[in-house]
Amino acid sequence: DEYRVIEIPSGAGTEAIASILYDEGLIQNELAFRFYARRNELDRNFIAGQYRLSPVMNLAEIVGIIQSGEIYRETIWFTIPEGFKVEEIAAKLAEEELADEEKFLYLASNPSERILSTFPYLLEYDSSDVEYLLEGYLFPDTYEITVESDEEEIILLMLGRLDQVISLPDLAGALQEAEYSLHEILTLASIVEREGQVDHERDLIAGVFYNRLRIGQLLESCATVQYVLGETKEFLTTADTRTPSPYNTYINAGLPPGPIASPGEASIRAALFPEESDFFYFNSKYDGTGEHFFSRTLQEHNANVNKAEQNLD
Template identity: 45%
Template sequence: MEHTEQMDEQKERQSNKKKRKKRRKGPPSWVISIYVVISLLLIMALGAGGVYYYVWSNLKPTHAGEALKVTISKGMSASGVAETLEENGIIRNGKIFGYYLKLKNEGSGFQAGDYELQPGMELSAIINKLNAGETIKAETIHFTIPEGYTVQQIADKLSSEGFVDKDTFMSLATGEHDWADAETVRSIPESDAFKVRLEGYLFPETYEMKVGSTEEEIIARMLQETDHKLNSLPEGWQDAIDASGRSLHEVLTIASLVEREVVVDEERPIVASVIYNRLAYPMRLQIDATVQYALDEPKERLLQADLDIDSPYNTYKVDGLPPGPIASPSLASIEAAIFPADTKYLFYVTKKDGSQTHLFAKTYNEHLKNIQLSNKASK
């Protein structure tokens, strides 16, 4: 009896123990899985939100400030531009901005130069400005080179205006130098006879250049202008030079002679034809302007002694053309030298009636008569 009671008590304890275990058992595993997934999503959402906030905050405009001069160097990458903008306080974060540019497919069109940018600008405004190349307009100088000027006259003029050192300018124009960005200057032949190597190759024009431009930069710009002007000539000009049997250097030399001999544009092709006719005859050119160029100082009136000076530029004593141009020819003179008039003229004399035109002749006797007519007109 007592044993039976003990058994019953033991069974009851075991039953209670099982009930307690049952009560302590947690939620099902699938519920726990849902809890875990939700928790992870919340963590990811918070993380993504943090990243988004970080990116957004770094793409916001900076605090407004005074405009700054920011230099974008030639060849600078988009990331380099971004770094420069951050260093100047125009944007908040260069790396984030760099990624933003890649996302927007921007940066490859940014143009080099000095920009006025202001802290507080919208990113779109910065990008548009760099793409458009809206650089700060540099302070500039202006100078005009008249047609028919020699290199010496050009140097004197620019020196008097404070733009160049005359000796440096003349040294560059006289000596050998690699003008890599200029094409026409390569036609200059090797010669020890030149008075000034670049004579005739510095185009007479009005120029605008940055303040502080060096003598080398000014000369290079003028040489490039010669290239530009030649490319504006009527189609076929290069073929016409080839057909003439003359080099470009010789044609520019003829153009410079025309420039110094002619005032009225309509006569330029006619005077060019006289030069070609005398060269073909052959006859010495006997052009006073070449003697003036050979002299140390030009004279108002040449004397017989001047015509006898020993110089490769003195066309009263040497056959053919002088070694090179004697001045900077205008485009009109260059075109006349390339496309001369078709005439038989061998002589011309200036009318002394103030018209600055000429009388032309095919023979020496006709020329003598024209000289008499010119002298009568002056009385």
């Protein structure tokens, strides 16, 4: 990378700037720079700050950047995986020293006026049983932020990315036609995200949940119980599935009060475009593929559970 970051001090004149540029190897001749700046009456228009410049730039490009005030800000990249919960996002940002964990969680639970005014749909759902208002709304992706970015700015960036995704023409159209609200779609998408491990099954998993919702059958999603327990257990006990919580879909009909994680685009698409089938059950194959067996009846499902258990031996 041939770029160099230089500092133009406040009040620096053309001679001082020419000297800085020459010392950094960005120009070959100080006199030529001073002559160019004065001839074009630019010598009083330089703006103090840090600039990212390259030796391959010509005088006009260098002068143009310093004049524009296009100040360089150091940036950092971070990635939030699909299926992360708010608490996992906060912990990861804190671990990478990009945010204060407590401040981030507070804002996720009590968004600022700026956040709510920018994304008013956050106020459109009943959040009485929701711990983190922003659960499921912080889109999982790779982000670039400046070193000065605070918790609020990171949250605004992640909400903005979700806004971009749900504004894609086909998704925006499907949301308008959907029988469920945006909040409910994100809730279902988050369950699909946590239940599905391979992309080609997401649409089918979403279809199973739609089939259950239509006839009033309990969703019985293990992922919702894991959210309640606060841990990912490979095998749930009967006692686990009876844990009292509005999020427990083994004991409460319909969707939980809100998302249980941040769904990626594939899971949001699955929730909006589920694959139609006559399946009402699915269970992990436990064969290392991340795939599931799908069943039409409880009898079929029990047979598939027995088949999967043989893969555990």
